[in-house]
Amino acid sequence: MQINRKISVIIPCFNGKDFIKDTIHSVLNQTYTNFEVIVVNDGSTDNSVEIVQAFNEERISIIHKENSGVSDSRNLGFKRAKGEFVIFLDADDLLSENFFEAALKTFKEDTSIDFLTVDISNIDENNKPIASEYNYRGTYKNVQNEVVSFKINVSTCPSAYIYRKEQLQKHKIYFNKTLSSPADRYFLLEIGAYLKGGFISDAPLKYRVHPNSMSHLKSKKLVLDQEIFLNHTLQQNILKRSEDVSIFKRKLYYQLFVDFLKLKQPLKAFKYGYHYLTTYINSNN
Structure with a gap:
């Protein structure tokens, strides 16, 4: 060596x-x-x-x-x-x-x-x-x-x-x-x-x-961070396969829908819930 x-x-x-x-x-x-x-x-x-x-x-x-x-x-x-x-x-x-x-x-x-x-x-x-x-x-x-x-x-x-x-x-x-x-x-x-x-x-x-691990601290900041992650990944076209783009959208749309519901932000929850359903339906057609 x-x-x-x-x-x-x-x-x-x-x-x-x-x-x-x-x-x-x-x-x-x-x-x-x-x-x-x-x-x-x-x-x-x-x-x-x-x-x-x-x-x-x-x-x-x-x-x-x-x-x-x-x-x-x-x-x-x-x-x-x-x-x-x-x-x-x-x-x-x-x-x-x-x-x-x-x-x-x-x-x-x-x-x-x-x-x-x-x-x-x-x-x-x-x-x-x-x-x-x-x-x-x-x-x-x-x-x-x-x-x-x-x-x-x-x-x-x-x-x-x-x-x-x-x-x-x-x-x-x-x-x-x-x-x-x-x-x-x-x-x-x-x-x-x-x-x-x-x-x-x-x-x-x-x-x-441990309790202070970043991944274990669900907060408004973390949810907004996931939203930036979603938008930036799609804008940069970093994913090479269309199948992975579809999977990514479904996963993040659904997660953001749930998270914004928990944060009591119904407009954003509705937005991502709608995106999730649309993506889900399109992927099964």
Whole structure:
């Protein structure tokens, strides 16, 4: 294996004091050691920075900026990355200790692969496994279809993916700063449009599930974020197959219909309910 193949680990951090220590340890404990860790401090008001600085590790650097969101943090870290490969690791997730070694082995064996993903197991706030009836994984085949279908066992969490940096640069794929929660999905829709994926079967990600996870906080802001995601995806014509466009519309129209009903915004609920019914009827004709 080539020892000069550096991996850049980009960790966006906003008030991550509870878990970032364990996350960084999961990187430092890797069996492959040629990596850099770029922590992007997104205006944290807790002691996250002090926790990172306490590692006193030359492979760790910190970028400070005012709070501007996770997508902007990931993009800034990516611009500073010096590695041949990049992973966007959330500040509360944990990597298997052989993740880097397994990824580089696969990249070396198949040079046509642009990105890799893994199996995923859920953990709680105390690093204890959370039992599930589903076998979670990232997506690497039929990426756009699996993303727009919102398959329950398919994760879009950035921590579960590692990329050849040059391929992201070549196709100008960055995280959309106008999006928050759906930014992960939009990023993968772009990935699915241009890149070829692969899978690592023996280096699962430990994905943290806790009450403050963004995906678990249903709010007006999150609903409006989904609305922007819908409109932006359709306007940019990013989906390559008409079947996936239809699936995407049905899924988002219905979800927005339900969400706006819950928010007691009947006009918007009616709008998306009407769009859903029209799309559903057309797809069955």
